[in-house]
Amino acid sequence: MDILDSFLVRAALAGFGVALAAAPLGCFVVWRRMAYFGEATAHASILGIALALSFSTSIFAGVLIITLLMGWTVSTLSGRGYAMDTLLGVMAHSALAIGLVAVSFLQGVRIDLMAYLFGDILAVSRFDLLIVWIGVLLVLLLLWWRWSALLTATLSNDLAYAAGIDPRREQMVLTIALGVVVAVAIKVVGVLLIAALLIIPAAAARPFAGTPERMAFIAAGIGAISAMAGLQAAYIFDTPTGPTIVCVAAACFVLGGLLNLLKGHVAG
């Protein structure tokens, strides 16, 4: 008997992987104030799901195409008279609405929309697990490779230019990484809660970090613990898994904030 035969083991590995990739990427999302970008990308992925179901292709591919398309369109159009958040608002909600309308046209297949909105981690198959981990490793490699350039461009576009780094290229790297994370995280926490997995671990790690790298590592740790503990708690209390994982992450954030407050009082 194979250890991967257990749906709980598969769920744990999927959750662990997604948390591991989402947390360091989430740090960039937080540093660059791209929280709304993450949210918007996740919402737009509903259109990707609808397209994938209509054409009977893989959800992963459909979502990836839509998220990359959206990232590219927003990057191209921003700075041409539209503010970034306006563009994101238009694109994300249009894509979400079109996606929901498109799904309603799909006759014959009964689709459980809830599974896509809130995730269905307990139904992760071996093949899903493979896709998730390919995506996770891809994102981690991409971040590791571009880390220094990404960080420089995050601090200042002009510092990047002066050092021969094109900040638009680094923005594109983040857009791609975000697209991949959204695509692999849908199964785990669902469209509505992906942004939480990006932002909450990073925010929780902030008070305990003195360098960007440390913040990324602590965030990855908090993300991984949230995924494991959330899965465990969902099993014990019979609660929906994705939201339970996010609840644990939120608890980590509150706990971290309190600890930091306490530390400040002791030191002060």
Next chain:
Amino acid sequence: MTLISAKNISVNHGNAPVLQNVTLDINAGEIVTIVGPNGSGKSTLLRAFIGATPLKSGTLTRKDGLRIGYVPQKLHIDPTLPISVARFLSLPLRVSASAAKDALEQAGSGALANRQMSDLSGGQFQRVLLARALLGKPELLILDEATQGLDQPGSAAFYREIESLRETLGCAVLMVSHELHVVMAASDRVICLNGHVCCEGTPAVVASAPEYRALFGSGTQGALALYRHDHDHHHHAHDHEHEDA
């Protein structure tokens, strides 16, 4: 040797022309200062030199493999991004702890390596930016209003350090400033910019040029004299109080 050569470059922001037909060479080892009123395109010209803004027309030639050290006007670091001075100096290329320490000392801010960037005073922050620019062993140091937030003796001391850095490192310096009288005295060449090059030459030539007087009035000449007088009286004393903190 020419490091950067701009020929008839024009830059637009949207549809509004910011720079028109600017021609300017920067040669190895010289200190060039750009002066001009607000909105005259000074920062835009520097940004064009580092490749951060596209040209509408004209050509910009850089010496092959030119190493530029860029000190921006201001740098906002998001409070969610924790970064120590030592880590900041290692961007984008890793530098050794001793190289970082040397650069900090050269920039006049010794014991800051372990501090968080967000905890620095305005003057310390500018010195760390300068130290970071020096770590790339620049052939051309570009400073965009690098003394914003410093008081007058502070900025005078800053510019004196730039002058001595030029001597020790042999790099050319291109800078922009509002503080005409302070900066001009330290320059080999002054460019008076107002969308186009109004006049250029040695500080004395520019200060007496009618185009310059039309832009700034003649009052600054008195200030230039005042600065020369001041020059000897402010030693680096104002820095030391920060460094103990």
